[in-house]
Every structure is written in C-alpha cells, then in structure tokens.
Amino acid sequence: MELRLNVQSSPHVRDRISTSAIMLDVIIALIPATVWGLIKFGIHAAALVVISVASAVISETLYNFAVKKQNTIYDLSCVVTGLIVGLNMPPEVPFFVPVVGSFFAIVIVKMLFGGLGQNFMNPALAGRCFCLISFAGFMNNYTSRMSVDAYTSATPLILLKNGHEVNLLDMLFGNIPGTIGEISAICLLLGATYLAAKKVIDLRIPITYILTFVVFIMIFGQGKTTNVNYILGEVLGGGLIFGAFFMATDYVTSPITPLGKIIYGILLGVLTGIFRLFGKSGESVSYVILISNLLVPLIESFTVPTAFGKGGK
C-alpha cells in the first residue's frame, strides 16, 4: 500500500472550538437584546441594525479586496462588530450614521492595524464614539417615534442626575429610552449567562467592573450610599451592563493575564464612577472602555504570571 502521510508535529488532535464558533456564540448571546430593541423601537431600528451589520461585512470585504488579501469575513468577527455598532445606535438616527460607524470600526480601527486580533481599541466602541463626536445631535437624541411622551425620552441617568427616582423594573425589562441594544438588562444578562456557561467570556472583568463601580459610587456618591434606587439605577442604566459583559470582555482589547483582568475591571469601575459622578456625558461607559483599552499593554506587562515551580503560588 502506497502511503502518503501528513507530518505536522504534535499535538495531533484539536479541540472542536474555532474562532467563528466563538463569534457565533456572541451573536447568539446578543439575540435577546436585539429582538427586544426591535420590539421596542420598531422597523427603523431593525433597519439600522441590518444596515450596520451589512456595512461591516461589506467594508471588510472591500478592504480585503483592495489589499488583495483573502476575505476574512468568515471568521464572523465583522458581524459581531457590526451588530454591536448597530445596537449602540439610538433608535432614530439616519441610516448613514451606522454605515459610517461600521466603516470606521472595521477599516480604520481593525483592518488598518492588521485585522482581527491586532487592533488596540475595541472597533465597535471606537465606531460608536466616532459617531458620537461627528454626529452629536443625532447620537444624543433618544426620542423614539414609538413613544410620544417627551418625559420618557430623558434617559434614566439624566433623571438620576437631577435627583429623580427611576423605575427599576422598567430598567430591568427595558422600558426606557436608550440605544437599541442596551435597554433591557434582563435580555443582556440572559445572553451573558449563555456566554459564561459556554466559557466564551471570563466573568472576572464584568464582575470586578460592576462591583468596583458600585463601591465607588457608594463612597463618593455624596449621601446616596444607601439609596438603593440610585445605586441600582446607575448600574442598570447608561449601557453599563451591555458594556461590562459584551464590550469590556472583548478578547482582543482586554488583558490576557488573570490578574490583569481583575486590575482592568477595577480600572473600568473607578473610571466609570468618576465620569458618572463628575462628568457631563451619559456616554461614559464607551469612553471609559476605550481609554482603558489603551492601558491594556501596560497592565499585561506587569502581570505576567509566575511560571509553575518558579516560586510563589
């Protein structure tokens, strides 16, 4: 029998997990929040999400075509980016906004730096912040044609800032104004549970992030230490849940070292606390994650774990 044998070196078996399977899991985890957003905000919002994803996929394809590289869309990471850009849009922005956002995210932030895994900032968030700066008027308008009441277009964070109480149940289920994907804490947590159960995300970052944030506002929240409505309102509002579980956990832009993840979570919590208490913008979570992204290499450099048998634990 003539034998033609492969000779790659060990290991000769591999786990079934693949990059695209992981991305698919993230997409699945975002389905509840997406569906809820579409129910709440209607057909225009649905179109925004579709356009956002499509723009991301097309941008990546065109880029690869332009630089004559193999198309990388099959790893599905551009779908995740496009989806997150879309879910970060207020419900009534014009259609060109997510196109710009996704293009910026994919081409400028990701592909120009070498593609998947090479970027140092979260592409979707960078895309969102680019839109926030460029189209501030559109991006800060949370009115939805689905609700005529002007009062409800004030986000919970603004209400809290002005000393009002917020309806926590509405925040939990997502009966509040906000971006398409961030409003329902329950839907987001459902997705996060799925990701955690499938070991796609490591809970170290989101948990330390949220805990640090809570402790921070309890200490510095000026007399609101025990105000449950205030504290839970701050946690459930302003896209913190979305950011903590779906954006701060982005593999590429968070530390890979176990200790680094904890430090990163603490950093996020403290910065978000500072922005929320002393800043004006309601978009603190996005900016905080982007700023912290830049510190990841530094955090990693001093948290290299001790090798087995090299002293310590």
Place this chain on the structure above:
Amino acid sequence: MYTFKHGVHPEEMKELSKDRQIKIVKAGKVLVFPMQQHIGAKAKPCVKVGDNVLVGQIIGEADGVISANVLSSVSGKVISIENRLVVGGQKVESIIIENDEKYDAIKGFGLERDFNTLSNDEIIKIVKDAGIVGLGGASFPTHVKLSPKDPNAIDYVLVNGAECEPYLTSDYRLMIEETETLIKGLQCILKLFPRAKGVICVEDNKKDAYEKITKACSTISNIETALMKTKYPQGGERQLIFAITGRKINVSTLPADAGCIVDNVDTVISIGNAVCKSTPLLRRIMTLSGDVYNETANLNVRFGISYQEVIDAVGGFSTSPEKIVSGGPMMGLPVFSLDMPVSKNSSALLAFSKDPLSKEKETNCINCGRCVSACPINLLPTRMLKAAKMGNFDEYIKLNGPECITCGSCSFVCPAKKPLTPYFSYMKFAVRGYLNSKKEAKK
C-alpha cells in the same frame, strides 16, 4: 482526589483498545537495533558483523555517564552495522541482526531472584545491564535516575500510571495483567531508598486497575495507591509530583530535588523483570489504535521489529491512513515511513484515516486566553508565540518560555488553530543556542 491546576480534556478514546489483552508479536527475519534509543550519549557497538548473538546479549555498550546499553532481543547473526532511519527523522548507527528463530538466551536468563538478597549496588547494576530507560516517552536512563546524590533525601517513589494521553492503553493493560511484577519492581526501587514511600498513581478513568493494585499492595506497608483526576497532562512529571506531594519543580530542578523518583508503569515492571526474573528489557508494550486498523490491539513487541511488521501483525489497515503517530496524539511524533524499528521510545502506533489538522484553518490570534487557562505551567503561550516568531529571544525568556514542557495543551484548545507547541519545541533548541552564543560573546 489528586490533581494539578489548568490542563485540558481531550476525548479519551481509550474504549477502542482498553479491553484488548496484550498479545505477543512474532519477530521477523531481520531486526534493527539503533544505538540511540535513549537520552544521552549514543551506545557503542560491541559486536562485529558476522558475530553470533544471544537473546539478552549486550550489543551496544553505554558510553558515558548518561547512556544506556542496547541488547539483542533475538538470537542470530550480526549481518550489518549501518545507519538507519529512526522515528525522529535522523539516521542512527544501527546493528542489523538476522534472527535464527532459536531464541537461545544468555546464561542465567529467566532465573528467579529474591531482591532482598541483593545489595543496592547490585540492583543498580542489574538495571543498567538490562538497558532499562524510562518507557514513558522521555527514555532517560533509569540507572542514572536511581542514583541520586543522596538516596536518603528521597521520600517518594512515584509510579506514573496516569496514562493521560488519549488512545493509549498499554500501561492500563500492564497494571491489570502484571500487577504482581509492578509491585515487585516498586519494591526493588524502594529498597534503594529506605526512607521513601512508594505511591502508584492512577487516573480515575482506570478505576479497575486502581482497585486491583490497591488490593494487591494492601499488606505492604510502604506502598500506597493514589487516584488522580482524569485530565491532561496529569502524567507530566511536574504535574504528577505536584498532584501527589504539593511540591513544584521547574526546568532547572530534578524530581530528586523535590525528594521524588518518578518512573512510568512499564519502566517499573521492567525493573521487576530484570531484578526478580533475570529478564532484561527486550520488548515494549505498544497500543495500536485509531480508526483504520482492522483490529486495535495492545502488543508485546520485541525491540528491532519494524513498524510495518507490527501493523501486519494485527491485519494491517482497512483504509489508507492520512496520519500515523508514534506515541500519544498530544506529544507523539508523526511517522513518515514504516520502515523503522520499534525501539525503547516508541510507545504506540496510532493511525488515522483523516488528519484533523489538515482541514483546520488558521486565523489571527483573537487573544481569547484559552491557551493561558490551559497551560499547566502558567505561561502566556500567545505572547510566547509572538516573541518566537519575531526571533525575540530575550522576550521569550522573560515570558518564561524555556519552562514550557511542550505538552500541547495550548495548541489543543486554540480556536485560531495557532501552531503554538511546534514553535515552542523549536525554541527549546533555539534558546539554548542563543544563550550559548551570548555566553561566548561575553568571553
């Protein structure tokens, strides 16, 4: 239950061959004995072309402190001494023997002996003469391992029965079929280390073997058994020592520094055979498994038989394999020719119709950290790969790269299918060269 931190859970696949009793393979007409089947210096041929040799006769003498004898596994005539291909891909000086099929053995072969009547030096000499090396894969000469600086500092003799590599079942079969010899062998070792306790360590997917051994050694005061969690690489020397004793060794310390002697099941049985039955190391037990064999098997194979003959002994392949592995799938070597002799370091012959690696598509590293959570040595494989690819040795060393045990766990879990472990195996040598040239530059 005993275990270590991190590690992975590849599919076990042991059902394929675990119930196959060990069968003896008949030797063919011509056998090949490479002079290098162990770590250390090559053995020196001590026979000439035309000489007649006997079963158990030393044909290659250990040359230097770390080296091992090579013995003939058949009787017959030396027909040639020439370079032959071995599994690693090198050509190694080998003695070719024509089998006369009489199996005439050296004097005293097979005589029963009571180890209690032997002195420690005699035991070590028997082990050395018998050509025994570690049969778990590393092939370190056993008589060297058994002679640490201070035998009184050894308080554990660990028998590695983890067999944590998928597919492999040869140690399992031995633990079931040769329980007595295993315990005898361990007693011989323990005689050398009066203050040590012997622990036979078995993974919990081999409970029946564990129970059989536990029962058999229940009356022996200095031998215990330990059940370990089934996890790869539980049988790695550092992981095993940590799991049982909580002590940690690294690349620059030896098990003996942690008060431990670690030997694999087949090695201990070989010691038992050599000391108590005057039968030197002439064979090894091999698992033949995978999806293309007409029959999977656990075989008792005399050294020198070719891979092709071993495969023929179980009726060959049903379809043509795309990949053959010598050893386990996590750390074994790819086989590119079957015209190679079975030697002390060939632990299994796995054959697969499809190479799972050939279809995998590599993507960029997504920094998911799976390799980090898998690494039993607590390293950052993705960062090491980057340093290795850029030839940045200083960074690689700073990342503790030289501590890597090339266990394959990181490559196994990587969703981006990065060739992590292959690079680290290469870096093992490259770093040594780099450090040497740096030293010389300083002079």
